[in-house]
Amino acid sequence: MRKILIVEDEPAILLGLKDELSKEYAVLEAKDGKSGLQISLKENPELILLDLILPDIDGFLLCQQLKERGVDASIIMLTARDQLADKVRGLELGADDYITKPFSLEELNARIKAVLRRRELASSIERYKDDRLEIDFKGYKAKKNGRPLKLSYLEFKLLRFLIAQKERLISRNELLEQVWGYHVLPSTRTVDTHILSLRKKIGKNYISTTYRAGYRFES
């Protein structure tokens, strides 16, 4: 069974989520940020449902700490905050999706499945290597011509998604949805900015652009 960790301090919500998800997944629970971090490091869940307002730590900060400590789980943020700025902040910090309270179980289940599907697709490759570039997607390490290359979390995620679907043309909207988790597309140049930055770092010949259609990874 796939492991899901619920980090939520409200007992009634925790109980409802736990009972709903335990039919399909192995459910772990944490009532505060500190135990959320400890359980994540120990149990290595595939997905974390993270409430943003916790008694001991801000959920955004916990999300950042989880990524910094190398926790590889996908993260869905659960929150009453519904401002676009909050959603973007969460997604930029490495969350994979964002659900606004109150939500329906049907919506939650669908989002969980979508995130796990994306995870499966992306994690189908753990390493990439050619004569110039070497990338370890699990350890978040990259080298170019034998020298360490510094890539951000989102750049690793974007590159992994592009490489997993090597030679396929992927639209900007699909990248926004699959890599960033944006369902309502904000008018953003974020994909172009990240592609530009990746090209500068790994070399411009790896990612090709088809005008108005999208991007493609070419080995």
Next chain:
Amino acid sequence: MGTWWKEKRLDVYLTAVIIPSIILGVLALWALITKPDWLGSFSSISVFVSSMIIFGLLLILFIGSYLSTRDVQRQTELARLKSDFVSAVSHELKTPLTSIRLLAERLVKLTPEEIEKSKEYHQLILTQSYCLSHLINNILDFSKLEEGKQAYKFEKLDLAKLISDSIRDYPVNFLRPDCRLETNLTGDLPLLYLDKEAISRAFTNLLDNALKFSPPGGVIKINMRRSEKEVWLEVIDQGAGIDEKEKKRVFERFYHTGKGTGLGLTIARHLVEGHNGRLEFESEKGKGSNFKIILPLK
């Protein structure tokens, strides 16, 4: 016009006046000291007087500017607190609403094997509904207090019974099953002229805070004692306590320390003062707080 002078435009206006005033003042002082030929028949006294008038004007303008800046800062702080309040209320409303929706959906989906869970779900839904109505009542009360429309219906009541009924109706065991309530409501009290709902609301706001801030396994004590002229109703918790810096602000509307909406204590104090009483507290960081409703016996 309204409150235009309270806004930042005043700073711009004052700056436009102050800068030329400074130049004039410096010129006047320079003239007083050097007495240049072009002053002609003007005496040094008239130069001195005019420079003093300019400096006086300057001082008034500086004070005005300081006061207006302070006022703008207060308005900005209030606007920030209001925005924070909307966000806090949104969170406080959505949390019980989410619980109710989740559990109601789960109830519909329960299989025959899970049917024993339904009682727990029902109880949690009731508790969460109580939390929602408590919050909504607080918002409505606050709105009445702000508009000065709070009306009291005083009647002769037994305070101990009123508080004991409020505790019975409050879902303490479901909100914080890990906490223990110790009550000591004995005391030889005469019947008091009270508004039942107002005193109950003031007390439950204090109890609600004590529950929110109590550590796991914490004990909340509710004591009643009297002197010759007054009765004290104490709600004592073992929570995080209040920081010295925050003590001055706990009764401010919208002010909160991360939990709640920042209305509970403001409302409680208004309601207690509506009974010619006082709401006082003692608190030590890391040890807990003691909030006291003090009411006159006559």
